Every structure is written in C-alpha cells, then in structure tokens.
Amino acid sequence: MLHLFKTLPKGHKILVGSVSALLALLLILPSDDAEAIRDHDLEKLKVGERYPLVVDVESRPLVESDVAPEYAWRTETVKSGDSLAKLFDRAGLSARTLHELLSQLGDAGKPLTVLRPGETLDFAKDEDGTLLAIRYAPSRTRIIDVVKDGDQYRLSDQSLPVEHREQFATGTITSNFWNAGISAGLSPAVIDGIANILGYDIDFALELREGDSFAVIYNQDFVDGDFLADSDILAVSFTNQGQTYNAVRHSDGNYYSPEGKSLRKAFLRSPVSYKYISSSFNPRRLHPVTGRVRPHNGIDYAAKTGTPVYASGDGRVMRSGYSSLNGNYVFIRHGEQFVTKYLHLSKRMVKTGQKVKQGQRIGNVGATGRVTGPHLHYEFLVNGVHRNPRTVKLPEASPVPKGELAAFKAQAGDMLARLESHRRIMLAMR
Ligand SMILES: [Zn+2]
Incomplete structure (x- = not known):
C-alpha cells in the first residue's frame, strides 16, 4: 500500500x-x-x-507509522493534468474539505499542490467520510504526513536519514573504459564521474591502452536499508600507459592530487565523448584524400556521425561556418592565448560571437568537407601556433588552500592506502 x-x-x-x-x-x-x-x-x-x-x-x-495506523488507507496515483482537487474528488473527499485543509495548513501545505505524474498519495477517512490523514512521499528520502488533530489538520515534513556505504571496484581495460567500468560492476554515473575527474589528464577517447587499470572507492546511498543511488566518488586511481593518476575528493567537492593540486584545468584533453570512439586512425602519414604527405595540425577522433562534440574550454565562438575543406566548423577563442578548432561537423549548435562553457555541446561529429569518413578534426593553438592537444601543458585551477593542505594530505594518504589494500585483496582472490 x-x-x-x-x-x-x-x-x-x-x-x-x-x-x-x-x-x-x-x-x-x-x-x-x-x-x-x-x-x-x-x-x-x-x-x-x-x-x-x-x-x-x-x-x-x-513500518508502523504513528499516523493512526488502524485507518483504512486508499492510494491515489497522480496522472498527467491532475490537481489536488481532482485527487480529492477521486478519493471521495469534498471540495470543502480541501479548502479547509489548505487554509489551515497555509504555506506548509504547498508541497501538496505541486504534484508530479506517477506520484502517489494515501488518504485515510473515517466511516463518515471525514479526512483523517494524508501520506505523501515526494521523494524516496522525504515523507509528508497530514493528520487531523481535533479540528485542526497538522502537517509534518520529514527527511529520512541517508546512509552512505563505501564501495570499492577495480578493473582492467581490454577494449575501452566504458566496457571495463561496466564489467567492474560500476554504474554509468560512476563511470562518467571517473572520466570527468580524470578527463583533464587522460584522453579517455584515444590514449587508453589494453592493460591500463583503475581502482575506485565511492559511496552508495541507502534509505531505510534500501539502495537509493550511487553518490560521491571518494578516491580514484588510474594507471594509463604506465603512469598512475590519483584523485581524492576534498570537502569542497573538488578533486585534487594527493599533493593538493587541482585536477581541473582550463581545457579538456578530449572534446568528444569517450564512449563512442571507434578507433584512432593514424593522421601523421598521408593525407587520406590527396595521398600526399602533409602536416597534420590536429588530432582526428574517429566516431559515428552524430557523436556529441564539446567545447574543451570556456570561451567565445570566433567563427561558426562552412567551407569546402573544413566542412562545418567551429573555432573558439579562449582568452588572449588560446584557440581551439573543430572540423567536419555534421551539425553546428553555436553561432559566431556566442559565449560557450567548458563541456558545452557545440555540434556533432560528421563527414563534411574533404574527408573519407566521419571524424572530428581537433586543433589546439597557443599564441597562434599549433600544439599537440594531447601533450600541451594546460593551465590549472587553484590548489587546496594552504590552511587545509595538511589535513587534506593526511586524508588523501589514508584514502590511497585503503584503495591499495582493497586492490591487494582483489588480486589475492584471483
Ligand atoms: Zn585531421
């Protein structure tokens, strides 16, 4: 019920x-x-x-409620276009009762008037049809009870305690990070979370190799013993081509290296979703159409037409246009020094002059212009000079404040020790 x-x-x-x-x-x-x-x-x-x-x-x-549990409850489900008045009507309660209830509750009764389809309300009446109680759970962590107390309706709005339980998972890359995450039992939210935390240092689309490995500690939230959702990632360690990147969550919600340096940077390593990259073709040799050796000033991400392309940093669109070579293209200026370029798009989603945020979708991968197949050609310019987007040094966000550094380092050391001991247990079980 x-x-x-x-x-x-x-x-x-x-x-x-x-x-x-x-x-x-x-x-x-x-x-x-x-x-x-x-x-x-x-x-x-x-x-x-x-x-x-x-x-x-x-x-x-x-769970026994202290709301007159002996009542016979009747459940009404909110349908599209429903109002509290309609629910009252279906529950056999009068418009007068509704008016009395809402005027007595005043502002406190507001949550009862913003119902969403699919939600349920439980009504209790006595044999004369008088409304005795309403129970409504707007979310899995919140319960609203209305009880008739003499002549007065009283409302209690209760938040249920959320319990965090730590989980550990580890995995090894055989094809791509998405598949490795799924086989390690991670939810899409946690997989995306890891890619977002480390996406400034590691290009999850192109740089992963077979044998790369990761370990993560994250929270799962439970309410009354029932699983609610995966929540914060607490620490993650990722070994990419022999180099290990560690990230630990600080109390400010940001992630830092164990030494307290920020992992956030002004630019993402990869401007396309790592989930859909099919292969990285070798752009450094011959031009695929003319067959001539020519300098290649960027990186090509082979992906299906329609794959989202993101602005790698905050900035302003210098040009959003079309040419026979570039196809649909977007150039973005980031302050005085930096320019990024995105070519061969099937669709552009920004206009010249428009401001964009890091991670904002600016278009879709396509095969427009002079190309042999769908891919994103991505260029990174510093002071007008083409640089390798994968290796260029990127400006960092602020580190852990000095006053909090000692405490953070201690906590980070503890977290990484726990990651390591979990990992040893897993290895011993193989
Ligand atoms: Zn290219």
Whole structure:
C-alpha cells in the first residue's frame, strides 16, 4: 500500500554488482546464509565478474507509522493534468474539505499542490467520510504526513536519514573504459564521474591502452536499508600507459592530487565523448584524400556521425561556418592565448560571437568537407601556433588552500592506502 516501504519475499535473488559487495555480505550474513556463497567456491571468483547470490531476506512488516495506523488507507496515483482537487474528488473527499485543509495548513501545505505524474498519495477517512490523514512521499528520502488533530489538520515534513556505504571496484581495460567500468560492476554515473575527474589528464577517447587499470572507492546511498543511488566518488586511481593518476575528493567537492593540486584545468584533453570512439586512425602519414604527405595540425577522433562534440574550454565562438575543406566548423577563442578548432561537423549548435562553457555541446561529429569518413578534426593553438592537444601543458585551477593542505594530505594518504589494500585483496582472490 505504501510504496515507500517495499518488502522482499524470502529467498529473493539479488544480483550483487561487485566482489566487494559480496565480501561485505559475507561479513554481515548469519552463518547459514554464508554457506550458500561458499558453494560458489571463493577461489574461483574473478575480479570484475558478476555473481548471483541467494540471500534470505526476512519479510519486513510495513513500518508502523504513528499516523493512526488502524485507518483504512486508499492510494491515489497522480496522472498527467491532475490537481489536488481532482485527487480529492477521486478519493471521495469534498471540495470543502480541501479548502479547509489548505487554509489551515497555509504555506506548509504547498508541497501538496505541486504534484508530479506517477506520484502517489494515501488518504485515510473515517466511516463518515471525514479526512483523517494524508501520506505523501515526494521523494524516496522525504515523507509528508497530514493528520487531523481535533479540528485542526497538522502537517509534518520529514527527511529520512541517508546512509552512505563505501564501495570499492577495480578493473582492467581490454577494449575501452566504458566496457571495463561496466564489467567492474560500476554504474554509468560512476563511470562518467571517473572520466570527468580524470578527463583533464587522460584522453579517455584515444590514449587508453589494453592493460591500463583503475581502482575506485565511492559511496552508495541507502534509505531505510534500501539502495537509493550511487553518490560521491571518494578516491580514484588510474594507471594509463604506465603512469598512475590519483584523485581524492576534498570537502569542497573538488578533486585534487594527493599533493593538493587541482585536477581541473582550463581545457579538456578530449572534446568528444569517450564512449563512442571507434578507433584512432593514424593522421601523421598521408593525407587520406590527396595521398600526399602533409602536416597534420590536429588530432582526428574517429566516431559515428552524430557523436556529441564539446567545447574543451570556456570561451567565445570566433567563427561558426562552412567551407569546402573544413566542412562545418567551429573555432573558439579562449582568452588572449588560446584557440581551439573543430572540423567536419555534421551539425553546428553555436553561432559566431556566442559565449560557450567548458563541456558545452557545440555540434556533432560528421563527414563534411574533404574527408573519407566521419571524424572530428581537433586543433589546439597557443599564441597562434599549433600544439599537440594531447601533450600541451594546460593551465590549472587553484590548489587546496594552504590552511587545509595538511589535513587534506593526511586524508588523501589514508584514502590511497585503503584503495591499495582493497586492490591487494582483489588480486589475492584471483
Ligand atoms: Zn585531421
């Protein structure tokens, strides 16, 4: 009846996304349940694989509410175009009751009037049809109760405590980061999170190699024991072509190296989504159309037509246009020193003179101009000179403030030690 408090039937199968979660379960389960997992033979477990666990979960009774639990509740679902008045009508409650309720609650009653389709409200009436209580959960972490107390309706707006649980995952690149993340049991949100944190140092589209590896500690949020969502990444370590990049979250929500240097920079390494890169073709030799050797002033990202292209830094569009060589192109000026260029687009989404933000979509990959196939040609100019976008030194954002540095370094050291010990346990299990 109350959708908020789901129960699981006994013996319900739960898919657990990572071996760490499995270990956590081993620790908390009573011995009978642990038996079921031992059957899987721990030594055969592989890192990055998913394993079904049979877990006995006792059916829990609906959480007893102090809102007159003996009432008979009736649930109404909000449909498109519904108002509280329509819901009252369907629940068999009068317009007069609604008026009385809203005038008594005043401003406190506002959340009841901004309902979204799909939400549910539970109504309790007595045998005379008098409204006794309403229960409404605008989100999984918030419950609004209205109770009739004598002649007065009273509203309580309650936030449920969110519990953070740390998760650990590790993986190795065999094809691309997206696939490695998925096989490590990570959600798309966490995979994107890692790519965003390290996307200034690592070009996830072109620079990853087979054998690159990563380890991450992140939070999962639970409400009343139920999984809500993946939340903050706390620390991540990524080894790319033999070089290890570490990032730790500071209390300001930004990510820094263990020494306290910012990972954010004025430019992204790669202006296209790493998810869709098919291959990197070798641009340094012959021109694909003329067959002549000619200098290539940028990087080519081979990707399907329609793949999003992003502004690599904040700036202003110098030119958004078309030519027979460049096809649809966008040039962006970033302050006095820097210019970035994006060629062969199938679609342009910005106009000359327009201001753009780092990460803003400016167009789509295409095959316009003189090309053999769809790709983004990307150039990076410093003071008018072409530089290699992959290796050029990029200006950094501010480091951890001096006053917080000692505390941050201690916390970062602790986090990285935990990453390392988790990683050792995983390796020992192989
Ligand atoms: Zn090119």
